[in-house]
Every structure is written in C-alpha cells, then in structure tokens.
Amino acid sequence: MATVTVDAPTPRTADxxxxxxxPLQSSLSRGRRTRNRLAxxxxxxxxxxxxxxxLAVLVVLVVKGAGLIASTDWWTESIPSNVAAxxxxxQEAQDAFGNVGTVAKTEEVVYGMQxxxxxxxxxxxxxxxxxxxxxxxxxxxxxxxxxKNRSASTIRFFTDVMTGVPSVVMGIFVYTxxxxxxxxxxxxxxxxxxxxxxxxLPVVVRSAEEMLRLVPNSLRExxxxxxxxxxxxxxxxxxxxxxxxxxxxxxxxxxxAAGETAPILFTVGVVSATNFSLFGQNTTLSAQIFSxxxxxxxxxxxxxxxxxxxxxxxxxxxxxxxxxxxxxxRIDQ
Amino acid sequence: xxxxxxxxxxxxxxxxxxxxxxxxxxxEEIPTVVTEAVFETRDLSVLYSGFRAVRDxxxxxxxxxxxxxxxxxxxxxxxVLRCLNRMNDLIEGASVEGEVxxxxxxxxxxxxxxxxxxxxxxxxxxxxxxxxxxxxxxIAYGPRVAGVKKKSELDDIVERSLRRAAxxxxxxxxxDASAMGMSGGQQQRLCIARAIASEPEVLLMDEPCSAxxxxxxxxxxxxxxxxxxxxTIVIVTHNxxxxxxxxxxxxxxxxxxxxxxxRRTGMLVxxxxxxTIFSNPSDERTENYITGRVG
Amino acid sequence: MTDLSLRPAAVTIDDxxxxxxATRPDTLFSNGAKVAGYLVLVILAAIAVSTTTKAWPAFRSxxxxxxxxxxxVPSQGHxxxxxxxxxxxxxxxxxxxxxxxxxxxxxxxxxxxxxxRIRSSITTVMDVLASVPSVVFGLWGFLILRPDLxxxxxxxxxxxxxIPVLRSVFGESLSGQSFMTAGLIVGLMIVPIITSxxxxxxxxxxxxxxxxxxxxGSTRWxxxxxxxxxxxxxxxxxAVMLGLGRAMGETIAVALVIGASPQITANLFGQGExxxxxxxxxxNEASGNYRAALIGLGVGxxxxxILINISAxxxxxxxxxxxxxx
Numbered sequence: 001m002a003t004v005t006v007d008a009p010t011p012r013t014a015d016x017x018x019x020x021x022x023p024l025q026s027s028l029s030r031g032r033r034t035r036n037r038l039a040x041x042x043x044x045x046x047x048x049x050x051x052x053x054x055l056a057v058l059v060v061l062v063v064k065g066a067g068l069i070a071s072t073d074w075w076t077e078s079i080p081s082n083v084a085a086x087x088x089x090x091q092e093a094q095d096a097f098g099n100v101g102t103v104a105k106t107e108e109v110v111y112g113m114q115x116x117x118x119x120x121x122x123x124x125x126x127x128x129x130x131x132x133x134x135x136x137x138x139x140x141x142x143x144x145x146x147x148k149n150r151s152a153s154t155i156r157f158f159t160d161v162m163t164g165v166p167s168v169v170m171g172i173f174v175y176t177x178x179x180x181x182x183x184x185x186x187x188x189x190x191x192x193x194x195x196x197x198x199x200x201l202p203v204v205v206r207s208a209e210e211m212l213r214l215v216p217n218s219l220r221e222x223x224x225x226x227x228x229x230x231x232x233x234x235x236x237x238x239x240x241x242x243x244x245x246x247x248x249x250x251x252x253x254x255x256x257a258a259g260e261t262a263p264i265l266f267t268v269g270v271v272s273a274t275n276f277s278l279f280g281q282n283t284t285l286s287a288q289i290f291s292x293x294x295x296x297x298x299x300x301x302x303x304x305x306x307x308x309x310x311x312x313x314x315x316x317x318x319x320x321x322x323x324x325x326x327x328x329x330r331i332d333q
Numbered sequence: 334x335x336x337x338x339x340x341x342x343x344x345x346x347x348x349x350x351x352x353x354x355x356x357x358x359x360x361e362e363i364p365t366v367v368t369e370a371v372f373e374t375r376d377l378s379v380l381y382s383g384f385r386a387v388r389d390x391x392x393x394x395x396x397x398x399x400x401x402x403x404x405x406x407x408x409x410x411x412x413v414l415r416c417l418n419r420m421n422d423l424i425e426g427a428s429v430e431g432e433v434x435x436x437x438x439x440x441x442x443x444x445x446x447x448x449x450x451x452x453x454x455x456x457x458x459x460x461x462x463x464x465x466x467x468x469x470x471x472i473a474y475g476p477r478v479a480g481v482k483k484k485s486e487l488d489d490i491v492e493r494s495l496r497r498a499a500x501x502x503x504x505x506x507x508x509d510a511s512a513m514g515m516s517g518g519q520q521q522r523l524c525i526a527r528a529i530a531s532e533p534e535v536l537l538m539d540e541p542c543s544a545x546x547x548x549x550x551x552x553x554x555x556x557x558x559x560x561x562x563x564x565t566i567v568i569v570t571h572n573x574x575x576x577x578x579x580x581x582x583x584x585x586x587x588x589x590x591x592x593x594x595x596r597r598t599g600m601l602v603x604x605x606x607x608x609t610i611f612s613n614p615s616d617e618r619t620e621n622y623i624t625g626r627v628g
Numbered sequence: 629m630t631d632l633s634l635r636p637a638a639v640t641i642d643d644x645x646x647x648x649x650a651t652r653p654d655t656l657f658s659n660g661a662k663v664a665g666y667l668v669l670v671i672l673a674a675i676a677v678s679t680t681t682k683a684w685p686a687f688r689s690x691x692x693x694x695x696x697x698x699x700x701v702p703s704q705g706h707x708x709x710x711x712x713x714x715x716x717x718x719x720x721x722x723x724x725x726x727x728x729x730x731x732x733x734x735x736x737x738x739x740x741x742x743x744x745r746i747r748s749s750i751t752t753v754m755d756v757l758a759s760v761p762s763v764v765f766g767l768w769g770f771l772i773l774r775p776d777l778x779x780x781x782x783x784x785x786x787x788x789x790x791i792p793v794l795r796s797v798f799g800e801s802l803s804g805q806s807f808m809t810a811g812l813i814v815g816l817m818i819v820p821i822i823t824s825x826x827x828x829x830x831x832x833x834x835x836x837x838x839x840x841x842x843x844x845g846s847t848r849w850x851x852x853x854x855x856x857x858x859x860x861x862x863x864x865x866x867a868v869m870l871g872l873g874r875a876m877g878e879t880i881a882v883a884l885v886i887g888a889s890p891q892i893t894a895n896l897f898g899q900g901e902x903x904x905x906x907x908x909x910x911x912n913e914a915s916g917n918y919r920a921a922l923i924g925l926g927v928g929x930x931x932x933x934i935l936i937n938i939s940a941x942x943x944x945x946x947x948x949x950x951x952x953x954x
Contacts, residue, residue, distance in 0.1 A: 032847055039849035043741050046733025047750065050819050054757050057768045063774070066727050066923055137664035145658050146665065147425060155665045157941065162668055164937035165930065168904040172926040173675045175911065176682045205668065218462035222524070224423060226475040226531050227452020229650065231657035238477070241465050244755020252759075259761025262879040262904065290764045290880055293770055302771075306764045313731060317759040321752065441898030585825040 065307030068111050077112020079272040081295040113305055115274040119282040124258045126193030127200050132250050135204025143212040144234055162202040170198045171263035179267055187269030189282040195263035200253045207249025211242040248324035255316035261286035285309040338596045371395040372417055376431035379412050387412050387599040399566045401576035403588030409599025410569045411539050418454040418537055419447040455533030459540040461520035463512035468504050471512045471523055475531030488532050498526035499556055518549025538568040554579050583610040585619045683924035686917055700890045707921035711890035715900035720875040722811025728868055731822035739830040758820035766881035778804030781897040799895035805887035808896045814878045822871040826862045829863030830856055832948055866943030873936040879904035903929045
C-alpha cells in the first residue's frame with residue numbers, strides 16, 4: 001500500500017552546488033526540496049488566511065462597538081426607534097446649512113439594547129432547557145441501551161444528518177407548525193426557543209453520546225455488581241462521570257444557538273421594549289444586527305449588538321473549553 | 334465431600350440466621366462444620382454470540398471457604414465467575430446453558446431478578462474501579478442505592494466497612510477526598526470495602542491482585558484471609574502461588590482448541606482441595622500446568 | 629410454608645425475585661430515553677411533512693416550473709426559482725473553491741507540521757472561528773468588506789476587459805454585493821467544519837505507513853502525497869460535501885452581501901440571490917402563494933441538504949471504518 005510517488009528521480013550523485021553541504025542534506029534534489037517547502041508554505045498560509053479575517057472581524061467589532069456597550073444605557077434602555085430619522089436629520093442639516101443644529105433636530109437617540117439582550121437570553125435559555133435534557137436522554141438511549149442495534153444506528157445516523165439541516169429550515173419548520181397556526185400571537189420568545197431547540201438537539205445528542213462513550217465500562221460494572229438497577233447506575237455513576245464533557249458540549253451548542261438569526265427571524269417577531277415573557281413578540285441580538293445592518297443610521301446599533309453577541313458567544317465557547325480541559329482527567333482511569 | 338446434597342433439597346446442617354443479619358449479631362451461633370453448597374453448577378456452558386467459550390462446568394462451591402479458579406488465560410475461569418452473579422448478562426451476545434444454583438435457587442430462573450442477585454453476591458474486579466467520587470460516597474453508594482438514607486447510619490456503615498477492609502486508619506481523615514487520588518492497592522481495598530458495605534453473602538474476586546504490586550498484593554491476601562470467616566469467597570487468579578497460599582479449594586480450568594485452531598473452549602478439568610491439587614492432582618493436565626510444563 | 633426453625637438459611641426464589649415494583653423505574657427510564665432518541669426522527673419527519681404541506685399551493689400552481697423557470701416576480705405571482713437555485717449553487721461553488729484548499733492545508737498543518745504544543749491553540753482558533761455567528765460575518769462583509777471589494781472587483785474587471793471569457797466572468801460590480809462576496813464569506817465560514825473532519829480522517833492514516841515512506845527517503849510532502857492523500861480520499865470527499873451542505877444553507881451572511889436580485893449571469897461580481905437568503909428576507913411579509921413559494925424553496929433546500937448530508941456521512945463513515953479501524 002505504501003506506494004511513494006517520487007516526482008523527481010533521486011540523484012545518487014549530488015550536483016556540484018550541494019556537494020559542499022553535509023552529505024545527509026545533499027541527497028535531495030532542488031525540485032523536491034522546493035516542492036516540500038511550497039507544501040509547508042501552503043499549510044502555514046492556509047492558517048494565516050483563515051485567521052486574519054477572524055482577527056479583523058474581532059478588532060472591528062471592538063473598535064465600533066465598545067463605546068456603546070460600555071454605557072449603562074445599552075444594558076438598561078429600550079431599543080431606539082428614532083435612529084433613522086435622527087441620521088437623516090443631522091445629515092440634511094449639515095448639507096444644507098453647513099452647520100449642525102439649525103434645523104430642529106429630532107430628540108436625542110438613547111442607545112439601548114436591553115430588549116434584545118433579554119430576548120436572546122430568553123430564547124436561548126428556553127432552547128437549552130428543552131434540548132439539553134432531551135438530548136442527554138437520547139444520548140443515554142443511544143449509548144446505554146441501544147448500542148449497536150439497528151434503531152440506535154438509524155437514530156445516530158439521522159442525528160448526524162440533522163446537524164446538517166440549515167438553520168433557516170428550522171425557522172421555517174416552527175413557522176409552519178406554530179406561528180401560522182396562531183397568526184398574530186404566534187410570534188413569541190417561545191416559538192423562537194422551539195426553533196433553536198430543534199437546532200441544538202442533534203448537537204447535544206451527539207456530543208453527549210460521545211462523552212458517555214468515554215465513561216469506562218468498569219464503572220458500570222462496579223455499580224451493577226453492587227446490585228444497582230441500570231437506571232440508577234446511569235443516573236448516579238455514568239452521567240455524573242460524563243457530566244463535565246456533556247456540559248462542555250451543551251455550552252458549545254448554546255453558544256451556537258445564541259448567535260443564530262435565521263430561525264429567529266420568522267418566529268420571535270419585532271419589539272422595541274423589553275419583554276420578559278416567553279409569550280408575546282420579542283427580539284434578539286442577532287435579529288437586531290440583521291435589521292439594523294441595512295437600515296440608515298442603524299450601523300452603530302448593529303455593531304454594538306454584534307459585539308454584545310460575540311461576548312456572550314465567546315464566553316460560552318471559552319467556558320466550554322475550560323470545563324472540558326479542567327475536568328477531563330476525571331474520566332480517564 | 335462432593336454434592337451429596339442436591340440443590341432442590343439443600344440440606345443445611347447448621348442453623349444460621351437469615352443472611353444479612355448473620356454478621357450483625359455477635360451472639361449468633363457460628364457454624365463450625367460447614368457443608369452447605371453455596372453454588373452448584375450443572376453442565377454450565379457460556380456462549381458468546383453463539384460460540385462456546387466454556388463448556389460443561391460441574392462445580393460445587395461451599396460456604397465459608399475460599400475457592401480459587403486457576404488456569405491459563407482464555408480458559409474461561411473469569412467467564413464462569415461472572416455467571417455466579419449474572420454479570421455476564423451485561424455482555425452483549427452472551428448466553429448461558431445449563432444450571433447455576435445459588436443455595437438451591439436456579440439463578441437463571443426467569444423469576445430471578447439479576448439486580449437482587451448482584452446485591453447478595455458482591456464482586457471485586459481485576460482493575461480497581463472506584464467511582465470518581467469521594468471515599469465516603471464510594472462506600473455509601475451500595476447502601477444508599479438499597480435505600481439507606483440516614484447520614485448517621487451511613488457513617489456507621491462506612492466506618493465498619495473500611496475497618497473490615499483494613500483501610501480505616503489510612504483514610505479516616507480524608508473521607509471526603511476523591512478515591513481517584515488513592516494508590517492502586519488502596520483503591521482495590523476500597524473496592525473490597527465497597528462490596529462489603531452492601532452486606533453481600535458471597536464475594537467474587539476476579540484476579541483482584543493482577544494490577545497491584547507485591548506489597549499491595551500481600552495486603553489484599555491478608556484481607557482475604559480475614560474475611561474468610563464471614564464470607565464465602567471465590568477468587569480467580571492467574572497466580573498459582575496465590576491460589577496455593579490463600580485458598581481452601583482449587584478448581585483448575587483447561588482449554589481445548591478445535592481442529593482448525595481458531596476456537597478455544599474452556600472447561601473445568603478438576604476441582605479439589607488446594608492441597609490435593611497442588612500435591613497430588615488426579616488429572617495429567619493439572620499436573621502439567623502446576624509444574625509449569627504448560628501454560 | 630417451610631418450617632423456618634429447621635431451614636432458616638435457605639434462599640427461596642422469592643428472595644431473589646426482588647421487589648416486582650422495583651423494576652418499574654428501570655422500564656420507565658429506558659422507555660423515556662428511547663422516546664427521546666426517536667424524537668430526532670420524529671422532528672425530521674415533521675419538518676418534511678409540515679413544510680411540504682404549506683408549500684403545496686405553490687408547487688401545484690407552478691408545477692416543475694417552480695424549479696425550472698427563472699421568472700421570479702412575486703408581485704405578478706410568478707414563482708420560477710431557477711435563478712435563485714443558480715445563485716445558491718454559484719455561491720456554494722465559490723465557497724468550496726476557497727475553503728477546500730485552506731481546510732486541507734490547515735488540517736495538514738495540525739496533523740503533520742505543527743509542534744504538539746501549538747496544536748491545541750490552532751484548534752482553539754478554529755473553534756472561535758466556528759463560533760462567530762453568521763450574522764456577524766454578514767455585518768462585517770456588508771459594512772467593511774463590501775466597499776473595498778467593489779473597488780477591487782472593478783479593478784479586476786478593467787484589467788480583464790479585453791480577454792474574452794474572463795471578461796464575462798469577472799465583470800463590473802455595482803455595489804460590491806455579489807456572488808463572489810457571498811462565496812468568499814461563506815467559504816471562510818465553512819473552513820472550521822471541513823478542517824475538523826479532514827483532520828480526523830488524516831489522523832486515521834496508519835502511522836507505520838507514514839514512517840515507512842519517510843524511512844524510504846521521501847520528503848514530508850512526498851509522504852503526504854504518497855500515503856496520506858490516497859488513504860483519505862473518501863473521507864476528504866465526504867468532508868467537502870458536508871461543507872457544501874453548510875454552504876448551501878448559509879443564510880444571513882449571504883442575505884446581507886449577495887444583492888437580492890435573482891439573475892442568471894456568468895458575472896461572478898454581479899448581484900444575485902440564493903435560496904435561504906430570499907426566504908430570510910421575505911417570508912415575514914409574504915402571504916398566500918408567495919409565502920407558499922418561499923416555504924417551497926425551504927423544502928427544496930431541506931431536500932438538497934439532506935441528500936448531500938446523507939451521502940457525505942456515508943462516505944465519511946465508510947472511509948473511517950475501512951481505514952484506521954482502531
């Protein structure tokens with residue numbers, strides 16, 4: 001199997017220039033060495049090309065959004081409804097008269113984002129409450145009961161497939177089965193939470209199953225040998241042992257859900273005042289970014305919301321990594 | 334000496350209190366002559382996915398004795414041990430033919446609940462397998478699962494079990510520390526204490542010292558001798574000296590290979606007192622193994 | 629009843645039967661877990677049924693024309709999605725052209741080149757990249773990247789204006805919103821997922837074959853070409869298809885930078901439209917047949933991504949099973 005394709009014939013006698021080199025170095029032809037270097041460059045460059053935009057995005061977010069999210073208004077006030085008017089107002093004033101304020105300006109904009117922050121936490125929290133217990137239960141079935149049998153394999157396969165279903169489809173799904181059936185009252189934090197839960201479920205199932213698989217069988221045997229019914233073995237030994245890993249996977253799923261926009265668009269509606277209830281229309285950070293990005297004067301709101309969102313998402317992502325690295329030792333015996 | 338008491342009529346020569354209460358009453362009359370069969374197997378075979386791993390084992394294990402299973406690897410000694418508390422049920426594709434009677438009751442009767450069987454028959458494994466919990470929680474685990482809730486009662490059980498396993502003095506000051514931080518030998522004794530805490534009637538030990546160093550091994554063997562008075566112990570070992578040192582009875586298992594050479598089936602060659610097996614075995618295969626010619 | 633005084637120590641079958649009721653929680657628990665497991669299948673089926681039902685009016689009135697005609701004029705009730713499907717395919721293709729070489733390069737870097745201690749930090753970078761929400765990339769693309777890209781596109785268009793084929797592929801850009809912009813951003817977004825799967829596939833290449841090749845005097849690159857790539861073909865194809873599925877479903881970033889005008893054009897710098905983005909932008913306000921048509925696009929997207937995912941998963945599964953079965 002180990003067929004090694006050698007592009008250039010390896011010269012037994014080294015050419016003149018490389019004859020001065022150490023004999024171990026001189027056996028490579030210049031072409032082979034160049035190709036090897038090009039390959040190395042490709043690998044390093046790939047990483048750089050992927051990392052640079054990431055860095056650029058993060059820097060721009062901080063530069064454009066830090067001012068807004070540093071103010072308390074941002075966390076406590078409603079979303080301003082007069083940004084567009086305000087933007088036009090000041091601009092016209094400048095263009096026409098070359099000095100600001102001579103035209104009656106609309107009242108000052110108070111940049112607040114509390115409704116979207118609350119909405120994001122509500123929808124994501126509900127999605128987590130629904131999908132994490134169900135996902136763990138499904139993972140318990142797959143790993144502790146189903147094993148390699150046909151129904152477990154089928155479920156496992158389609159769970160993988162479901163992770164590939166576009167998030168916009170989850171939004172459409174909840175829109176068709178929920179929102180359309182309730183018309184006006186259909187759009188709510190509850191509906192958004194349902195859509196996000198559908199999105200999170202397969203991710204939680206697979207990551208939790210992976211973690212359960214890492215729990216050594218000797219622990220299950222130890223518990224069973226003490227006369228423990230299987231469900232107690234599962235809840236008292238297996239799940240606790242796998243919990244750090246499951247937590248970490250669940251947090252990654254939460255992070256991903258918190259940043260989702262497509263499933264939110266058709267399901268939560270629009271609102272500019274804080275709604276702490278799962279019922280009634282709501283809004284989220286991602287929805288605010290999307291709608292303000294293209295709205296005149298909405299740019300700074302969009303940047304602020306984006307930075308807020310990234311902070312939430314990164315907090316969950318990094319906490320997940322921390323949890324998994326800190327407690328991973330407990331699992332391997 | 335052999336099975337003159339048939340399983341369906343377990344002739345008990347001495348009166349003992351209901352099991353479980355036996356050790357709690359110091360005034361109880363301790364049986365001096367013990368002839369009760371705790372386990373009897375008849376034509377016991379174990380199949381893994383249809384292939385016979387062990388065949389036709391006929392064995393009697395008596396109360397209050399240490400019985401050792403010896404034999405080369407792959408002879409099915411662990412497999413047979415795991416039939417005695419139905420741990421084989423947990424292995425996918427494993428099935429059992431024949432009969433295993435525990436004090437007269439067929440363990441594989443459909444009415445028998447394997448969970449109840451395992452509660453009465455404790456097991457210690459090849460590698461120490463403490464739960465990733467504190468020492469206290471490891472010991473209290475079995476009783477709590479069985480429904481003991483009171484903290485004081487659990488504390489008593491924990492102390493009693495750890496003392497019984499000669500571990501109390503080493504760990505009494507760090508009961509809340511994780512069991513994963515103990516040495517391998519301590520972990521194994523903790524596992525023995527954990528098994529004792531559930532007040533089993535029998536202790537099955539599956540090569541309990543194979544992962545331990547000689548000093549830790551010696552301590553576990555000492556412990557076994559101490560526990561011998563209260564428990565019937567069945568131990569699987571690959572270490573002949575250990576069997577010779579520690580056991581009263583020894584069962585020797587052999588392997589037969591099919592003509593193709595691709596299937597190995599274990600079988601019981603003979604079972605007798607340890608002294609007989611090691612000095613004057615009746616089967617040539619036993620002798621070859623004991624003297625080191627095979628295996 | 630047996631006389632207890634005579635045979636007190638005998639165990640009866642009732643003793644070992646335990647409490648009958650004790651097994652009930654076990655049954656409840658395992659059945660509950662099983663129901664949760666089947667929930668995934670139920671949701672997938674429910675998605676297919678409910679979206680198809682709501683899309684049915686559009687499918688019925690348009691017939692095959694729904695997918696084949698490129699006459700998409702909602703105000704006049706024409707719903708031919710060909711141009712929109714075309715946009716999705718073009719954007720996905722650009723994304724793959726961008727992402728595949730990058731992902732394979734990064735995966736090789738992690739498995740073959742990087743010192744052990746920096747491997748985990750590269751993985752962290754990939755995790756962070758994967759966790760940046762789509763809408764944030766979209767915002768960045770729309771507000772920051774688009775103006776610069778517009779100048780760049782028009783520069784390229786000028787440069788190639790005399791060359792026949794290139795002239796039509798790299799044409800003028802009106803706003804910087806284009807297939808290309810969407811493709812570039814989506815490509816960046818699918819790098820982490822392709823990288824992580826390709827990396828796993830590379831890690832299943834038997835180490836002794838790699839060492840064998842190196843021992844024969846191969847350079848690292850020759851070893852990669854001779855051993856790593858032949859061993860990983862199936863898995864890499866699967867990973868690329870998974871990336872393709874992701875790219876097709878990518879919604880919000882595309883909605884912000886593609887330009888929202890359904891058209892079939894060779895000009896990659898021109899504006900277009902894609903299936904998920906047209907849904908995202910219009911479903912809220914749509915009603916009647918328009919709504920049904922948008923949901924119908926969702927059905928098409930669902931079917932397409934499911935098919936791609938199934939074949940990709942089968943490929944990855946087979947590749948990992950036959951190669952490094954460890």
